[in-house]
Amino acid sequence: MRFDIYDFTSFTQDIDRLLQENLTPFWATVAELTIVGVVILAFYALVGLFLVYAERKVCAFMQNRLGPNRVGPFGIFQTIADLIKLLMKELIPIKHADKILFNLAPFIVIIASFMAIAAIPFARGLHAIDLNIGVFYVFAVSSMGVIGILLAGWSSNNKYSLIGAMRSGAMVVSYELSVGLSLLSIVIFAGTMQLSGIVESQADGWWIFKGHIPAFIAFLLFITASTAETNRGPFDLAEAESELTAGFHTEYSGIRFAFFFLAEYMNMFIVASIAVTIFLGGWMPLQFGGLEGFNTVMAYIPPLVWFFLKVAFVIYLMMWFKWTFPRLRIDQILTLEWKYLLPLSLINTVLIALVVLLGWHF
Amino acid sequence: MSTETSTLNLFIGENDEYIINMGPQHPSTHGVLRLELALKGELVERVVPHVGYIHRGIEKMSEKLPYPQIIHLTDRMDYLSALMNNEAVCLAAESALQVEVPERVKYVRTILAELQRLASHQLWWCAFGMDLGALTTFFYGLRDREKILDIFEESFGSRLLHSYYLPGGLMHDIHPNFQKRVKEFLKYFRKKLPEYDQLLTGNVIFQNRVKGIGLLSKEDAISYGVTGPSGRGSGFACDVRKHQPYSAYDKVEFTECLHTDGDTWARYKVRVQEMWESMHIIEQLIDNIPEGDYTAKMKAIIKLPAGEYFQRVETARGELAVYIVSDGNKTPYRIHFRTPNFSNMFVMSKIGVGCKIADLVALGGSLDLVIPDIDR
Numbered sequence: 001m002r003f004d005i006y007d008f009t010s011f012t013q014d015i016d017r018l019l020q021e022n023l024t025p026f027w028a029t030v031a032e033l034t035i036v037g038v039v040i041l042a043f044y045a046l047v048g049l050f051l052v053y054a055e056r057k058v059c060a061f062m063q064n065r066l067g068p069n070r071v072g073p074f075g076i077f078q079t080i081a082d083l084i085k086l087l088m089k090e091l092i093p094i095k096h097a098d099k100i101l102f103n104l105a106p107f108i109v110i111i112a113s114f115m116a117i118a119a120i121p122f123a124r125g126l127h128a129i130d131l132n133i134g135v136f137y138v139f140a141v142s143s144m145g146v147i148g149i150l151l152a153g154w155s156s157n158n159k160y161s162l163i164g165a166m167r168s169g170a171m172v173v174s175y176e177l178s179v180g181l182s183l184l185s186i187v188i189f190a191g192t193m194q195l196s197g198i199v200e201s202q203a204d205g206w207w208i209f210k211g212h213i214p215a216f217i218a219f220l221l222f223i224t225a226s227t228a229e230t231n232r233g234p235f236d237l238a239e240a241e242s243e244l245t246a247g248f249h250t251e252y253s254g255i256r257f258a259f260f261f262l263a264e265y266m267n268m269f270i271v272a273s274i275a276v277t278i279f280l281g282g283w284m285p286l287q288f289g290g291l292e293g294f295n296t297v298m299a300y301i302p303p304l305v306w307f308f309l310k311v312a313f314v315i316y317l318m319m320w321f322k323w324t325f326p327r328l329r330i331d332q333i334l335t336l337e338w339k340y341l342l343p344l345s346l347i348n349t350v351l352i353a354l355v356v357l358l359g360w361h362f
Numbered sequence: 363m364s365t366e367t368s369t370l371n372l373f374i375g376e377n378d379e380y381i382i383n384m385g386p387q388h389p390s391t392h393g394v395l396r397l398e399l400a401l402k403g404e405l406v407e408r409v410v411p412h413v414g415y416i417h418r419g420i421e422k423m424s425e426k427l428p429y430p431q432i433i434h435l436t437d438r439m440d441y442l443s444a445l446m447n448n449e450a451v452c453l454a455a456e457s458a459l460q461v462e463v464p465e466r467v468k469y470v471r472t473i474l475a476e477l478q479r480l481a482s483h484q485l486w487w488c489a490f491g492m493d494l495g496a497l498t499t500f501f502y503g504l505r506d507r508e509k510i511l512d513i514f515e516e517s518f519g520s521r522l523l524h525s526y527y528l529p530g531g532l533m534h535d536i537h538p539n540f541q542k543r544v545k546e547f548l549k550y551f552r553k554k555l556p557e558y559d560q561l562l563t564g565n566v567i568f569q570n571r572v573k574g575i576g577l578l579s580k581e582d583a584i585s586y587g588v589t590g591p592s593g594r595g596s597g598f599a600c601d602v603r604k605h606q607p608y609s610a611y612d613k614v615e616f617t618e619c620l621h622t623d624g625d626t627w628a629r630y631k632v633r634v635q636e637m638w639e640s641m642h643i644i645e646q647l648i649d650n651i652p653e654g655d656y657t658a659k660m661k662a663i664i665k666l667p668a669g670e671y672f673q674r675v676e677t678a679r680g681e682l683a684v685y686i687v688s689d690g691n692k693t694p695y696r697i698h699f700r701t702p703n704f705s706n707m708f709v710m711s712k713i714g715v716g717c718k719i720a721d722l723v724a725l726g727g728s729l730d731l732v733i734p735d736i737d738r
Contacts, residue, residue: 063501159382163404163719233495234567242390242493243723324561326568327495329720330404 005302009125036128040117044266051265052079055319062323089254094156101155106259108148113266116142120273121196123283123303134195135183138274145267146172149238149248156251164247167330168238171228174337178225181345182218185352186278199282206281214352219279221345223317228333230267233322237330272314276307283307386415390493390723393733406722409714411707417737424697429455429664430528437523439701440735442482443677445474448527450684453608454673455529458666466654467531472610473647476640481510482678483637486730491562493727494571499562506554513543529664531657544648548641555637572626576713576725579624587705590680591636592729595629597622602676614646626728665692679703679730703735
């Protein structure tokens with residue numbers, strides 16, 4: 001088995017061949033699916049735990065605090081301790097709640113984010129599925145989570161939760177448009193919807209640099225709109241702690257709450273990795289035409305490191321404005337989308353089409 | 363929200379679409395206040411405040427207590443302006459007994475009142491930011507408030523419920539470090555207060571959230587008795603320190619911060635300006651504290667002559683008035699506190715109509731309510 005940190009294609013193909021040789025085609029597929037599932041699940045939990053810790057530290061850094069520093073060195077085991085606490089907590093049954101929907105809702109939210117992870121290329125050849133409509137798929141799957149939020153708000157027989165869920169519904173439906181259009185702009189540049197193809201097209205420069213100003217505008221639009229889609233501050237109206245106590249997950253306790261909590265952080269990760277894949281060159285190293293020495297050094301850093309560094313940067317950006325901005329009001333959020341962001345993204349898409357048509361991009 | 367609708371419909375019935383209880387346990391009612399809301403979607407159609415969840419009968423208890431002990435109860439009303447509450451009772455008793463308190467006491471009381479006002483406004487600022495979802499403000503405000511509380515702790519051993527005054531003066535003299543530390547704090551806070559503006563005041567989202575929200579006209583402010591910064595945001599010149607100076611307020615220069623817009627933004631600006639004014643007042647006094655006794659000569663048992671006494675002071679939230687009826691005993695026959703929060707809070711049922719839920723939270727935050735002060 002050949003293992004190459006720069007290219008995982010041969011590694012995954014070797015595993016596939018090994019399984020095909022030893023098992024019948026059906027069982028080989030089953031085994032492959034299981035391996036992928038387990039790996040993604042482990043990765044999911046790990047990233048979730050890390051992000052919760054990271055958010056606490058970043059938030060503490062913004063707020064003149066230290067953050068968790070008791071459990072383990074620098075408090076790194078704090079999230080694990082919290083997870084154990086959440087696992088052991090009682091699942092409080094809610095009177096007059098719609099039992100089936102109430103129990104189903106956290107799963108829908110978590111499955112949606114789980115499915116989106118599958119399509120993200122982490123390095124060359126390292127992705128679970130490489131659909132030729134990857135952008136579409138991620139976009140469609142990640143917006144499924146709102147169904148879970150709506151169900152949670154509806155079924156928990158709590159008026160605050162219902163308001164939170166309705167807010168979330170209104171918000172996601174609106175902001176989906178801007179997210180879609182800003183992704184579309186790069187699809188126009190790259191000429192493909194395949195995520196790995198988009199990454200490959202950025203080998204000589206990331207789209208945010210290559211695509212002139214329109215690509216940069218698209219990046220800002222995407223970050224704004226997708227923060228709203230993930231229900232994070234300053235667009236965290238669905239939770240709105242000071243208004244709706246905790247919004248849609250007020251009535252959830254224990255591991256069910258942990259699902260929502262984890263899904264929120266994973267959505268942040270997914271959004272960041274899509275932003276990285278589309279705008280910041282995915283796992284491609286930073287390359288500038290003409291600087292040979294610089295390019296060689298950059299290319300020496302493994303793609304996985306590049307990918308996670310960029311994702312960390314985008315996530316930090318999102319945390320930064322979560323912890324410094326006040327929350328918007330629901331009508332202001334919808335005004336922002338329908339009156340400003342949507343026209344801007346439409347104009348921007350036309351602009352990009354022109355840039356591509358006239359061959360102005362690098 | 364026009365002024366001609368004089369009668370308020372404060373009845374929530376079956377005809378209302380969506381009724382929710384905001385409180386008594388709710389993060390942004392700042393205590394056990396319960397607001398019953400009739401909603402239409404996000405719009406608030408009626409706000410009905412329910413009070414009494416933390417009623418302790420302070421006025422009734424006071425009828426059985428001698429005056430120096432009543433002061434300890436006044437701490438528990440508006441715990442963020444405890445020293446001002448103490449001062450109200452002391453001033454009433456002193457004017458009844460016609461005791462001339464030493465100049466030193468007057469100066470110290472004024473400085474402490476302004477320090478307390480600063481601490482209170484800082485806490486208001488953090489809580490207001492939190493209400494609007496800007497969580498970082500909380501730590502900025504508390505960081506600076508801590509310095510004031512440290513000064514209090516060193517001077518008289520308590521951080522929140524001080525009970526530092528007695529009729530006739532102070533319980534004991536100020537700490538030798540007091541002046542030095544206050545000056546250090548002022549130097550520090552003059553640098554830190556602009557940070558508040560950088561973090562919150564200039565933010566576009568913040569300004570959109572507070573401008574034009576919860577319009578309170580001057581007429582309404584007067585008829586509802588909204589005092590303090592909330593009243594001054596509507597252009598109601600109600601600063602007792604200015605219009606009926608007590609303690610050393612007649613010796614200092616300061617401006618009464620007035621804004622005429624009457625919205626949440628105006629109330630915000632008034633409070634931030636008052637922080638600057640408070641620092642200005644302290645700076646004028648801190649170097650000139652006269653030497654002398656920390657208390658006037660008082661009898662061991664204070665008995666107010668029979669009669670009625672009334673004293674107003676300006677707390678951090680508005681006008682606190684004490685009304686004492688004495689029959690010549692060592693305990694009052696009846697004592698009544700006109701607390702600022704009670705009137706300030708009930709105006710919500712007027713100006714909260716037509717807001718969204720998020721606006722109501724901002725509005726409640728801008729009124730700076732302390733619930734134990736409402737219930738007493």
